Amino acid sequence: MAEHEIRKIAIVGVGLLGGSAALAAKAHNPRVKVAGVGRRQVSLDAALAAGAIDSAHFDAAEAVRDADLVILATPVGAFKNHLEAMTPALPAEAIVTDVGSTKAGVVRTGQRILGRGGQFVGSHPMAGSEFKGVAYSRADLFAGATCIVTPTTDTPEDLVGRVERFWQTLGMRTVRMTPTAHDRAIGRVSHLPHALASLLMLLPSTADLGVSATGFRDATRLAGGDPEMWRDIFLTNRVAVLGAIEKFSHSLVELRDLIDRGDADGIEALLTKAKTRRDSTIARLLQDRRISAE
């Protein structure tokens, strides 16, 4: 047996991400056993039926016994209770990570409960879809996508490496950032776009929607996300999201003024700058690798 081979994984929250992590880990190593934790029998039954988990539990403490790796995959707001519940039963050698979209608060909570130099290493695998639930789980959901791993200066290097290698075996590219840098970056490239998509979806009248095209469909795609999950994201990444909204509002006022003044050159310069930036970054970046929603 290789050192630190993962034989048992406990996954707390068997939805799209938890279920997909389970299926991907089993696809990589069929001997891996997965203990799933859920709130509702129907979700746990669905996860068992999908072959994602081998045992079903309501109690995280029960599931983490003998686990090498614990993955928190519920909405971020529920992490604290699960961490507190599992602590007494958690093996000393187990690593705990998560799939949450915000990191500063999560890592703070993880280190407070499990110790500063302890077993918690934050992760943000950037994969998903607007669909929710274990029924949409796929073993290849993470393949080709990016996972941001967010150690602090207190996190032991070997634990960070083990978490990175876990996501890499699922086909992900890993990137390290501090929790704060992660939250600021993701506030700008993910959370703000989600907020704008939801507001945009509410603006037109029903008649207006009848003449909407693929531009509107794509611009509002993120509004199809799970409201409960996104509520938690906005609340746990409050500072960075408010900062991004503030910055965006300023730029919206600037564009408004350009249009109001009829400043043709100013408008064209702004649009050209945005197009050039997109053509030379996003459009190119995303040719090289598949990166999923989130």
Added chain:
Amino acid sequence: MAEHEIRKIAIVGVGLLGGSAALAAKAHNPRVKVAGVGRRQVSLDAALAAGAIDSAHFDAAEAVRDADLVILATPVGAFKNHLEAMTPALPAEAIVTDVGSTKAGVVRTGQRILGRGGQFVGSHPMAGSEFKGVAYSRADLFAGATCIVTPTTDTPEDLVGRVERFWQTLGMRTVRMTPTAHDRAIGRVSHLPHALASLLMLLPSTADLGVSATGFRDATRLAGGDPEMWRDIFLTNRVAVLGAIEKFSHSLVELRDLIDRGDADGIEALLTKAKTRRDSTIARLLQDRRISAE
């Protein structure tokens, strides 16, 4: 020959839309001749090489002789000069339409130059892509998409019907709106989303962009549009765009306040409203028919 059969079309501006209209009209009726008007020899040569046009002209007056249908397909800002140039040579039976994304100003200009009860009928075929130029033209670009036709109370009914039938022969579904209703609706479902996409593209740092995912890619797709065309759209639909920005800014302030106050229920209610609306409209609408960008 059927009454009002279209034998010759003059297309002013042989880019993506003009070229595609030419190819689609020829696919529907191979006997149709198309005269193309352009500013640059290289564009006209490309349109000839693509088989989109049969004759190439720098002068609109030259191209519209004997035409049954004239389609303005340059950026909207150039319509006035072309209309003035072609008027002396325009056959009395010819209909003039356009493919512009704004309608109140265009229809006003068209009726001022060609007469209030005259030959101008505004159209907005909602098809396109972020690619520009006749090289991307396709005979099926319009198939399955929506064309908004914008008569005024002065526009003769038979001319409106003939324009609608033309777009229908290209595979489009047609919808009638007044020019003002069109501009307000499209300001909300197309022009505002475009403005937001461009501003969103300029917000993150280069490092932030390195961890962007498909959510950001989709949310900024519209920022890849042609800056010159979109500058004209914002300027010609100034009032409706400013109104949409104003309304959007208010809703952004509301969301900002909900997040600032940590109002979990308020945030979830807003996100749920947006998701429900999207799931029951856009997601469903766009299953039924293919609608292209813009």
